[in-house]
Ligand SMILES: Nc1ncnc2c1ncn2[C@@H]1O[C@H](COP(=O)(O)OP(=O)(O)O)[C@@H](O)[C@H]1O
């Protein structure tokens with residue numbers, strides 16, 4: 001640490017440049033992780049609000065909620081204590097009399113079951129055709145009392161309330177009655193045993209004990225989310241980019257420190273002649289990397305925080321502090337790993353040659 | 358026990374007809390309190406002799422004992438520890454770390470070794486060498502003579518029992534050179550060290566107890582002031 005720190009103080013510009021590069025790389029890692037987080041959130045935030053443990057869908061549907069259909073009778077026979085029936089149709093809603101259009105997930109629920117969201121503004125739906133909308137729609141110009149025309153349906157809806165964090169697979173959710181969804185889907189409502197819904201959401205940590213008929217499938221909530229269209233490919237791509245950045249960081253700092261070590265061969269040689277061990281020199285190189293990476297990560301963190309404060313809400317970047325700290329720690333670790341390139345060079349330095357005979 | 362004992366040591370570089378004998382088979386010892394000069398022309402094997410004496414490299418044949426420890430039998434790690442503890446090198450090329458201030462050059466030695474000079478001894482040493490006002494400076498800001506004096510202070514600071522100096526007075530004016538040699542002589546006597554210095558300067562040999570010449574790798578004793586003195 002002593003050698004490392006003093007060298008950095010005496011060659012400030014050189015080391016500031018290296019820290020600058022590391023800062024930009026950290027910044028990129030942090031923003032990418034924020035983006036990964038934000039995109040994941042867009043897909044799953046509504047489901048996360050449900051605080052559910054599992055979902056029952058038809059086997060046919062391949063874990064896709066809107067592709068699953070079952071009768072209310074079948075749904076009622078599923079023997080779980082905490083369950084909630086759900087109907088859903090994906091559609092395009094247009095604010096009547098305007099050109100404002102949105103892809104939405106119109107989701108039918110029972111008011112007295114746990115899928116009922118917290119109303120953050122306005123009131124709950126009282127009858128059919130009234131909806132509680134995801135409040136991200138406000139940014140697109142929708143407000144309480146607006147009437148919505150639904151594509152491929154005669155049905156008109158009216159926004160009576162807003163709720164927070166209600167996006168399902170990136171589509172804002174409109175919560176309404178099951179009857180309303182049936183009306184949009186089939187042109188008529190059917191609340192009898194034969195009425196069709198999409199699935200049953202289950203809140204029970206011991207859900208694996210629940211028996212379902214063979215044509216149905218009980219899916220834990222996490223795989224259900226991972227199976228949403230686009231969710232996993234998006235996540236894998238971004239994660240891959242982040243991991244690859246770590247490799248680049250390791251190699252880049254490895255090269256920097258290797259070059260610095262090569263420049264110092266004769267100084268190291270003289271120190272070795274005096275009896276200073278290779279281990280001490282190696283430790284000082286690793287300590288230096290650690291310091292450089294630490295400064296880089298801290299500066300990158302500040303830059304990210306500032307960016308986060310000025311980000312428009314349309315950008316799906318969500319900074320998750322514990323995740324950033326985790327990535328920061330990995331960053332420092334892989335940087336230190338890169339400095340190991342120099343170890344062999346230091347060990348091989350021949351003090352006799354270094355002191356020039 | 359001698360501080361340094363070299364038995365039947367020789368050094369050849371290369372092999373076949375590119376082979377160079379840098380040091381012929383040599384017997385040598387340095388006792389406590391001895392200041393020894395080795396004089397020889399360029400390429401005669403002075404540096405080879407010094408690096409072998411200090412355990413920096415092994416001779417091709419023979420053995421080297423420092424304070425009774427046979428360094429020629431040790432691995433690089435142990436030899437490096439012996440160098441740190443027992444040997445003070447004053448090198449031809451400056452042995453200062455460019456990015457450490459003079460003060461930090463000493464602090465570095467404190468980081469790697471215990472039993473160095475205390476504050477008072479250090480202050481006295483710096484004063485004797487006339488570098489007490491340079492402690493905040495970096496090597497790049499020092500003149501050649503100042504660097505040399507800092508290098509000498511650094512070698513003495515660790516209280517080595519064997520001091521090996523390669524042209525220690527090369528970049529000093531003659532007054533300063535005399536002072537430095539006197540100081541080395543005093544340090545050698547007072548603290549019972551053995552000091553071997555390689556030099557060109559015949560005038561400096563009057564402070565030395567023994568003077569050797571080296572020609573084409575052959576070392577021979579030319580004067581032994583200890584014997585002459587009453
Ligand atoms: N690493 C080496 N490889 C081959 N020859 C060397 C090497 N080091 C020194 N020599 C040769 O050994 C002889 C003695 O060199 P050296 O000990 O450096 O002499 P001095 O210090 O007296 O100038 C010279 O002829 C030199 O060319």
Ligand SMILES: [Mg+2]
Pocket residue numbers: 357403404449
């Ligand atoms: Mg030489």
